[in-house]
Amino acid sequence: MPLFLPHFNLQKFNTLAVPAFAAYFVSVKNTEELREALLFARTENLSLLLLGGGSNIVLQDDFPGLVVHIKHQGKEIVHEDDDHVWLQVAAGENWHQLVEYTLANALYGLENLSLIPGSVGAAPIQNIGAYGVEIKELLTELTALDIRSGLSVTFTNQSCQFGYRDSIFKGALKDRYVITAVTFKLNKRPQVRVEYPALRAALAHLTQTEITPELVSAAVIAIRTNKLPDPADTPNVGSFFKNPVISKIQHEELKLRYPGIVAYDAGEGQIKLAAGWLIDRAGWKGKEAAGAAVHKDQALVLTNPHKTSGQAVLELARLIKQSVFDQFGLWLEIEPRVYP
CATH class of the missing domain: 3.30.465.10 (Uridine Diphospho-n-acetylenolpyruvylglucosamine Reductase; domain 3)
Structure with a gap:
């Protein structure tokens, strides 16, 4: 029988080191324990958050349901x-x-x-x-x-x-x-x-x-x-934004305005732009805002140096997205999943 822990601090279980709490937390080591965890969530009418390494999530607030930490090995x-x-x-x-x-x-x-x-x-x-x-x-x-x-x-x-x-x-x-x-x-x-x-x-x-x-x-x-900074030293989730994929026509138009724009062939008549280059060109590399920061060496990485809330990181992301849109006409898409 897996152990269900109430009011559990998730700070050590997400690489952004956000100090959010789960209403309940459980680690499961096999499929039977996982089934028991899912039954508990259904019985208690709890929402679910499935957690692996915690490297691709942003906890913008406490999670009001059951966090299931997948520990299957083999x-x-x-x-x-x-x-x-x-x-x-x-x-x-x-x-x-x-x-x-x-x-x-x-x-x-x-x-x-x-x-x-x-x-x-x-x-x-x-x-x-x-x-x-x-x-x-x-x-x-x-x-x-x-x-x-x-x-x-x-x-x-x-x-x-x-x-x-x-x-x-x-x-x-x-x-x-x-x-x-x-x-x-x-x-x-x-x-x-x-x-x-x-x-x-x-x-x-x-x-x-x-x-x-x-x-x-x-x-x-x-x-x-x-x-990329080590999350153990500088809390982060790696690349925070997806590299935008655009048409070759859009790319040619942008290249006329920005000859140094970094891009790669994505196949099927599409071009993948380097989101880090766009963010850097928009002036965000190494900047701090809303309590979060853009890494000094890699503009694609947002960090949480003060181990503050996920809302702070998302506010910085919002400012960056608006800035990049204003300059390039492109909306960046956040790569990690936001909870709850």
Whole structure:
């Protein structure tokens, strides 16, 4: 029987270090405990907040319901052939530790996603991606618990409806399922991906044949460490805004006004702009407002140096969004989910 804790301080369970309280809090280590937690929420008529690493949420106030901390652990090879291994990973596993595990066991594909904070179960919801790789390229299926019925359901890659930092679990099936395990198809032989400009530059001193997955991971870690503050030292949720995707025509118009605008081909006639560049150009890098701050080295990262309320961080985000719109005519979209 899991332990339900009342009036629980969530400050250590969200990487923004917001001192919000949950009406109830419970950690669950397996599917049966999760079912008991969901039953408790239904019986007490409580709203739910499903918590992994707490790295992609903003708590703007106390949460009046039940916070369920997913702690499922375990890894299992469920299938393999001459070239690939299908690895099923429990939702509560730490993401970066999973990447380290795969490299240590000569399983390749996740190395570009090194040092991303959070848990495995949260990764598909956001379709996490970095340095030219997205999780949708490696995920074959996932299992999830229907919050209403308690039944376990399997979703294929296609049924997850992945998009840029998006999935069906952020859209049509939002708050309907709890992801309990994810299966990845990994390579037995190295197939390094170094197309991303910053990564290619970091490894430019090596020939293609000299680049190993381990070196890719080390380069990604070095880049992220230099660009992004450690939440343990400077409370943050990583990238606070999505990179806006616009048409090539819009991009050409902006490029006439701002020749140095940073952009990448997003395929299908679309261009992805660097939100950090837009925020920096709007004059926000290193600035503080409303009790929160923009990181001095990476304008895409909002920080909570005084460990104040989530409302303060959201007010800073609102000011930045308005400023970027006024200058570029583009509305930035917040990447983390806001509760309640």
